[in-house]
Amino acid sequence: MIGRAILWLLGVVMTAGIVHIVTVFGVPGHATNDPWEEVGKFGPTGVFVAMPRVDGATRTIPGLDPAMAQATCRFVLDQGPIRIKATPPDVYWSLSLYDRSGLHVWGFDNRGAGQKSADVLVADDVQVAQLRENPPEELEDLVIVDWKGREGIALLQVFRQQPSLARETDAALKAAECRPAPLG
């Protein structure tokens, strides 16, 4: 009797383990509000969209710092590499690139940038090879990011250091570019 009970328990624990693993690995494939979808709710693909201020009253993307002003852009590499350009004010700012599932792949901040503006070209393997063969004139000033996959999310954040910079910050987020830059 006790032997059968132990066997039953063992069976339950093992099956539960399988259910657990299948669920955890299955969630990302079936999620309907992953970061890609969340960002898509705020605007079209291929442009930077300024995020509403994190104040609890307006819908925004979870996890964003209320101390920062943000703009996000979903991009797809089908029409060529993506050129990301921004000139934020002289405070802390960062540009972060996330993959299709919202995991961080690449990023730099205003110190890493060295100069005052961000100018980045996101390209897949084939496009990087094409760029090497046929380099555009401005290639030296560009940061090239070798991208795995077809899609990604760019997040541009600017620190709200002082209220007097708010207009300049908003203008920089609005003017930020995130557009396909076809080769050749």
Add this chain to the structure above:
Amino acid sequence: MRFLLSLLAAMASSLVLGLGSAWYMIAAPRTGTIDVGTWQALPTIDASTADPYVRARIARSGEIGMGGGEGLVFVTGVDGRGDSLSATCDYRLSGRSPTARLWTLTTEGEGRRPGLTPEGRAHLDNRNLLRDGDGRFLITLSTRARPGNWLPAPAEGTYTLVLRLYDTPIALASGQLPDLPVIEREACR
């Protein structure tokens, strides 16, 4: 008949256990967190190192987090004595600035709602903080306006404090833990 019942019970229990434990692990950051005093460092969400629980959690919440190269996020929902942070109480945070080019301190109440000043400020940061001669700071956490370094708390309920360090040399994996502000409860209403 008994066998069939036993099999059904086994299947039902496995489903409840399996789904329940999966939900528990995904609902909040449970893996890769590091305790620093009463604070907890959240795992960074790098594509190269994220574990399946982090991936599943992000897919469900849709949140955008911080990558390893960018900085660290610390959260705490309790004061130094282990009691939940509540809108009905005031708190005193004291300490020194953790090493980072920029850090921001915010609150997150229900529905991720931050506490806001009437002017709409939700944060305190190391650039605009008042300190004493030794570099120590004192922050008051309250729903009501306070003199000095005032961090607005959410209007009601319990909440979480979020400390984000940007561009920090601190590497938690090497066991190098920062000194984070100590939280003491003051008067309650």
